[in-house]
Amino acid sequence: MQATSALTLYRSTIGKKVIMAVTGLIGIGFLFFHMYGNLKIFLGQEYFNAYAEGLRELGAPIFIHGHLLFLMRVVLLAAVILHVWAAWSLWLKAHRARPQSYEMKRVVQANYASRTIRWGGLVVFFFILFHLAQLTWGVTNLPGGFDRTDPYSNVVAAFQSPLVVAFYLIALFALAFHLYHGTWSFIQTLGLLHKRWDRLVRLFALLMAIVIPGGLALVPISIIAGFI
C-alpha cells in the first residue's frame, strides 16, 4: 500500500482539488483587495499613485521596502502555478477517463458556470498575462509610453482603446462565471458544505461573482466613457 501523509495529498484527485481550492481561495482574496484598491482611481491621480507606491511599504517597519510585496507576489505566483497545474492534470485525467464520447449528451442540472470552469480559467489565465504585460511590465505600446512611477496615467492610457476595454470586459465576464462556480466549489471541496447552507453559499458565490468582476469592470468602463 502506498504511504500517505499531508505531503502526498497532491497525488489523489481529491488532493489536487484541495490544492485548487486553497490556491483559488488565495486568488479570490487577492482579487477582492485588488478590486478594492483599483477603485481608488476615482479619488484622483495623486491618491492612486500614492496607493500604488504604498503597496511597497506594506509590512513596514518589520519589512524592508518592497519585501512583503515581493513575498506576496511569490505566494500569488505559486498559487497560480499550482492552480493551473492541478487544473491541467485533472483535465488530463478527465480526458483520459472518457476515450469515446457520447453521440448525444444532455445536461440535466449542471449550471453553465460549472461546465465552463476550465474554459473560463483559460480565458482568465491569458488575460492575466496580457494584463501584467500591459500594466506591470509595460511591454505593450501604451499611447504616451509606460511610466513606472505613474500607474494612474498608465491605466488611463491603456483604457483609451475600445479593443482593450472590450477584451477586459470579456475576461471579467469569464471571471464572473469562474468565480461563481469556484467559490461554491472550494467550500464543497474542503468539505465545509452542508445541504442546509447550500442556498446561502450559492448566494455568497453569486455575490463574489458580481462584486469582484463588477468592481474591476468599473475602472475601464469609466475611463472609456470619459468619467476619468
Next chain:
Amino acid sequence: MTTQESSDSKFEVKLGSTKLDSRVPDGPLAEKWDKARFANKLVNPANKRKFDVIVVGSGLAGASAAATMAELGYNVHCFFYQDSPRRAHSVAAQGGINAAKDYQNDGDSIFRLFYDTIKGGDYRSREANTYRLAQVSNNIIDQCVAQGVPFAREYGGTLANRSFGGAQVSRTFYARGQTGQQLLLGAYQALSRQVQAGKVKLYPRSEMLDLVLIDGRARGIVVRNMISGQLQGYAADAVVLATGGYGNVFYLSTNAKGCNVTASWRAYKRGAFFANPCYTQIHPTCIPPAGEHQSKLTLMSESLRNDGRIWVPRKPGDDRPAKDIPESERWYYLEEKYPAFGNLVPRDIASRAAKNVVDAGHGIGPLHNGVYLDFEEAIGRLGKKVITERYGNLFEMYKNITGENPYEVPMRIYPASHYTMGGLWVDYNLMSTIPGLFVIGEANFSDHGANRLGASALMQGLADGYFVISYSMGNYLGGTKLEKVTPTDPAFTEVKREVQARVDKLLSIQGDRTPTEFHRELGKIMWDYVSMARNEAGLKKAITKIAALREEFWEDVKVPGSGDDFNQSLELAGRVADFLELGQLMALDALDRNESCGAHYREEYQTEDGEAKRDDEHYAYVAAWEYAGDDSQPLLNKEPLVFENVKLTQRSYK
C-alpha cells in the same frame, strides 16, 4: 407423447429405493445444534488453506458463505451470472428479517419463532432445521449490525421492530423498504474484504452449466464465461450451490429476469435429489400484467393490506370505472369470507381468493386480470397525510408503473410467483445426496415447509451462509479423504464435452420461435394449472402440454448468434430448456401430493370452508425426486417428517 399410453406413463410415480438420512442429531430439540457442532470434525487452521471451495451464487446465502469460509482460511471461488455480487436478487427483498431477539418484550422466543415458522409452513418442514434457524436468527442481527447495516432505529438509538406478515409479535428488523439490499450489501462488503485479502476469487458473468463428480463426490463445475463464451472447468474439494429459487418457471414472477434453475437442475441430473418442487409461493399483492409485452411483475409491499380494502364488482364483467360502482355492488370478498382476519389473511389464502374471483369473471382493469385494493376509506378515516407517510413511496412506485394515481383510483393488484420453498434436498448439514455438494438459501428445500412466512427468506439465507455452512464444511473436509483433482481430469473433459454438445445443439436448431416465446408459453401452462389452485385433471394436462412444448422446443427454437461470444439469447435458451424439465417435475410432484398444504392447494382436498386440508397420515413426508434418465420417470424417495415438539393443527383464519 401423442398416444394415450405414453401420456399415462408420464403421470406414473415410481418409488426410489434410497433411504434418506437427514443426519439430525439425537437429543432434545434445543441441544441438537450444539451437539452437532461438537460432534463435527474440525480442520486444523493451518490446513484450511489447502482446501478449495466453490460457491455458486452471490446472494445473501452465497456471499455470506463465501465470506465466512474465506475468513476461516479456505480458498473460495465465487461464481455468479451478474456483473457484480451486489446485484444478486436478494437485493430486491423489501420487508425485513425476523429474529427472536424479543427486544420488544412482547413474548417472543426462539421456540415461538420456530413454532410460527413450522406452523406457517403447514408442518411440512424438518423440526431440527427450523429450530436451528430460529436459534441463529439472533446472531444474524448482531452480525449485520456490526457490519454497518443501517437498520431502522428508535429515537433512543436502539433497533426498531415491526410486526410483519400477520405475526403476533414484533420481531422483524428492517431498513426502510430495502432490507434485502442492505443485508446483501453487508454480505457483499464482507465478501469484498476477503477478495482484498486474497482469500476469495470472484468470477463475474459466469454461469454454471454443470456439476462434475469424481468417485461419486462433487469435485467441480463447468462454467460458461458469458463474455467470451468459453467453457471452463473449475476443480475444488467441495461445491456449494447458493443459486436461489426457480420462480421464473412461471415466466412472469417477481424474480429477476436472470434467476434460473439451471445450476440446481444440472446437479439434480447428476444425482442430487430435488425436494418438494411443487411448493411455490404466490404473493398476493403484485401489479397485474399490462399486456403481452410484460416481462416481469412488481411486488407491492404486503403492508398495503393493513389499510387497503380488497374488492371486485359483484356483477361479473362489470366494466364501469371503480368510482361509478355503488357500495352495494362492491364485493369485499375477503372481509366477507374471513371476518376475523379480513384483508390480512395469509399470503396463500389471499392469493387463492383473488384467483377465484377473477376466474369467476369479476376481474377488473383493462385486461380483467386484477382485483381492487382501495384506499378511499383509509384516506377518509386517516387523512391523505397519514397514508402518504405510510405508503407514499409505494404509491409513487405504483403510479410510475401504471400511470394511475392510487390516491384517486383504487390500485389494481394480482398475485404473482414470488418464492419457491422447494429445492434440492439437503440433510441437517445442508449437504445434498451428492457427497461434497452443499445447497444453501432458497436453492435448498429445508426450512419453510409448504409455505414461507414473511421476513423469513432473508433469515434463512444468512443463517445458512454465516452460521451453518462453515461448520458443515469443516466436518466434511475434516472427515473425508480427498485426492487433489484438476480441471484436466478426464471427468471434466467429459462433462465439458456434454455441455458443449448441448450448446451446439441449441444453436443448430435455428427454428422459428424465440426462447422467450417458449418461456412465455411454459409460464402460461404453469400459471394455469400448477400455481395457486391445482387439480388432478389440470396437472395431468400440464404434464402433457409441457412434454409437447419441450419436444417442440428442441425442434423449433431459434437462437441467434454463436456460442463464442456474449449471447443473451443462448443463455436464456439454456435456462428455458431446464425450466421445461422442471415444470414437468413440479406438476408431477403436485399430482402425487394428494392433499393440500400451505401453498400447495389441491382443489380435491379442502375443508368444508374451502381451506387447505392436510393429510398428515399419508403425506407428512418430504418428496425427494431422483433423476432416472431423460426418458424415464423420476423416482420418488420419501423422507418421513417426525414432529416431536409441536402438535399438528389445522390452520384457521376465520
Next chain:
Amino acid sequence: MKLKLRVWRQPSAATEGKLVDYEIEGVSQDSSFLEMMDVLNEKLIHEGEDPVAFDHDCREGICGMCSMVINGIAHGPKAAVTTCELYMREFNDGDTIVVEPWRAAAFPPIKDLVVNRTALDHIIQAGGYVSVRTGSAPDANNIPIPKDDAEISMDAAACIGCGACVAACPNSSAMLFTAAKVSHLAMLPQGKVERYDRAVLMVNQMDAEGFGGCTNIGECEAVCPKEISLDFIGRLNRELIAGTFKAAGNR
C-alpha cells in the same frame, strides 16, 4: 406508439461501434423501456439479426444492472428512476430515441450497451467495509445509534452501484459512488474505527481505476436513481483530507 430508435451497436470490445437505426411500431405506453427493447429484440431475432445486448436483471430498480444513456441522459429523461423503471408514457408517438451505453475508460465495453463495471467492485474491495469477522459481533443493541445518523447513513447506503453517476459526469468521476459508501459507514459507530483508512484507500483505488476527478458539477446527483446527495461528496472530501493528514491508509 411508433418510434425511431438509434441504438449503439458494437459487436465486441475489439470492434468499433456505431449508432444503428431501427423502426418499431405498436409499442404500448404501459411497457417499460426495457420491455420496449425486448420487443425490438424479438423482432430482430425473427428477422435473423443479432438482438441488442443490454444489461438488466431485477427490473424493479434495485439491482443496478440496467444502464442506458437515453437521449443523452443516464437512465433517461425521468428523474430518480433506473432505466427499467422508465415507462414509455414518458415518450411521444413518433419520437426518435438515442440509446447509448455508459461511456468511461473505467467501464470498458463488452457488447452493444453492455459495459464492464467491475471497477466499482474494486473500489469497495479497497476498503468499503467494516472489518468484522463472522461470529465476533456484540449484541446488536449494545451500540445505540442516533436515529438521525442511521437515517443519513441509510440515505447513502441506498446506492445501487449502477454507475449512472460516472456515465453522467463530464469527468467520468466515480466520486458520488465512492462518497456514498464512505459516508454510509462513516456515519455509524461501527464504521468510525476504520473511517480514515477507508477514505484514503478507496480514493486511491478510485483514481487507480482511471475515473476522472470531481469538479463539483452535480450531474451525478441529477441522474442518480436513488437521489444520493452531493453532500456526501463533501463528506468524502472531509474524510480524505483528515485521513491524509493522519497519514491513514498504510495497510
